[in-house]
Amino acid sequence: MKAFHLNRKQLGIPYAVFLICFVLAPLIVIIHYAFTDASGAVSLANLKAFFTSPNTIGTLVYSISIAVVTTLVCLLIGYPLAYILARSKMKKKYTIVLMFVMPMWINFTLRITALKEILTVIEGNLAFHPFLNTIIGMTYDFLPFMILPMYTTLINLDRSLEEASRDLGAGEFQTFLKVTLPLSFPGIVSGVMMVFLPSMTNYVVLDMLYNSTYIMGSLIGSYFSAYDWHGGSMIALVLLVIILAFTLISGRFEEDEKDRKGGALL
């Protein structure tokens, strides 16, 4: 008798079922709703509405602004820190890395609630600086996601390349600019993606920090409460395309980087 044996295909069945139920099916439903109107007829009206309504465009601009500023702030704080940690000879540097990662172990709504109280003590009244508060909240929330990939890249950097650069007469700053920074680019790209994409849509932070302006996530929600599934689905779909575009572009960067690295080593 042949022993009961699962081959690779069979092992994949649970994943396939999962993907079909929770990824493919919802996607099909979203597409279906996005391209139909209330009567069920196929229509491009929702698509047109997205690009002609000042509300959706305004919200898109606002969401992207939040994401861009958050990413920049995270990058400005995160890169020097990752660099210092990766280069330092401190024995306790893992403890420091841990301290930056530790907040991630605590539920993020709790962290934001605590942040809200701290900011209230500092600012007095949160309502005067909704955009600033949102950036602080997002940065607080996503900073570890920025630091970790950059730290990993920097610590795995081949130090001999830097030494070679110095041997050949480059100063510290020039070495950093021409060797270290370009080589750490993959870490920066993945850090940027890990921060940029979620901060574009994380409306819970806005809600909790009393920013009443909609971003993409809350705008979609408002369409659903108004029973307008079609408009809401179209916004979701357009966002999906935007995110996909960002992901693909960053993927290109990483691939480029690999080619360059290979070339450099040869």
Next chain:
Amino acid sequence: MKKISKRLSLLLAGIFAVGSFVPCMSDPRATDAEGQDRTGTGFFAQPAYAAEKKKDEIVLRVCNWEEYIDLGDWSEEEAIELDNGKTILGENAMINDFEQWYEETYGKKVRVEYSCFGTNEDLYNQLTLGDVYDLVCPSDYMIMKLMQEGELVAFSKDFFNEEDENNFYTRGVSPYIKNVFETNEIGGEPWSKYAAGYMWGVTGMLYNPEYVTDEEAASISMLTNEKFKRRLTLKDNVRDSYFAILSMIKGDKLLSESFVNDKDYGKKLAEVMNDTSKKTIDEVQESLQDLMDNLYSFETDSGKADMVSGKIVANYQWSGDAVYAMDQADELGVELRFQVPAECTNLWFDGWCMLKKGIDGDKDKQHAAESFVNFISRSDNAVRNMYYIGYTSVIAGEEGDDTMIDYARYNYEAEEDEEETAEYPLGYFFSGDADDEDYIIEYPASEQYRQLYSQYPPMEVIGRSAIMEYFDEEATRNINQMWINVRCFNIKDIPAYAYAVGGVMGLVVILILAERKKNKL
């Protein structure tokens, strides 16, 4: 091949990212939502349907607001000892008590499948998606909408039979509420035919008297008072905000002598407050946009806590939540008060109604559903729910049963050594006779705008209340559009420096990319 799989994984990552901000769509039920599935035989609804046919057990599918029924498990100290000798203590969850009571009373097993919804719109969306419930508890306007769409089952004749001792609802409902449910009609039929009340209340301003005087809080126009700049909140809910702003911009008219003394005042007030013409909606939008500078934020649930912590000094609130907030604040030594604006208030109800698709002509099931309504309307159970939720039950108690008024006394009556007391007549609610001396509560005069006022608003407040009806399709569209217009970022608000910064950043990115390209070549 490798390239394809990489692309695929990127695509999937993107889809997951989108999935995380489409709350409704991440619901697996969405998969059977092709078009408007209203037959109730959706893919996921099927199993529950099949299971209930087994045995003699009746399965009752109830969908209620979150935290809107007593879950029991009270400690001994929480026992409520009333003047009429009754002691009320919620030991088990109300739902389990009902199952037990039903079997004891009618000799049949019933099993309640209990689920919750977050907003009326969520409930409606769930029903549209094909979820099947037998008994639901939406608010007034959603009941009206469901009635209009012919989704509801009328209560049976037996339900209204006052002779039956187990008809606690019909025997115990407040005459005032009964009158409201009988005089309001949809499509020529009174609400009472399709809905039984559960909790009710009004809207008003919850405020901190340390910062806001009673006079200031007496008018909805305090929302525009610069003195409270950025220390006021409105509900993050288009209907409540619309109502508040509408009563503000129509304030002069609503307060004018000729309007108040009109013999059709009530009717005219309802007309004004249900005005959803395009012109009015535009006015509300403009007013709301101006008001935004004076507001702290729109809140869904944080308002109560923010009042206690002092972040805000006043918020537009439902009376039931006001009671809860005041109770919480009292424990921390902060006094809050609640007043209904002089202009107008929104009288609201949540009520039980049976759905055609759920009941499906099953007489046993309908009997169980009606019995559920009756059981939670029994005065001791109504007290338990009131204690647990903090809102006000529509139940006044049947003839000769003082439980409900005694519970009000238990909570609010002045101690004997209280120096200054005032009379609070509640006859309008409990007996239908506003001057009924049996229903006057002596309460401490200093507590004028406190819990009692919020729990059972006085007669004159009720006089200036209006019910907000459901909006028709066009009005719904316009009002929601108005709300989105108010809430979305306006591109015109971008300051010039932001354009400059953005331009410089874009330029830098392009330069870096160009540089890289050059290096590569």
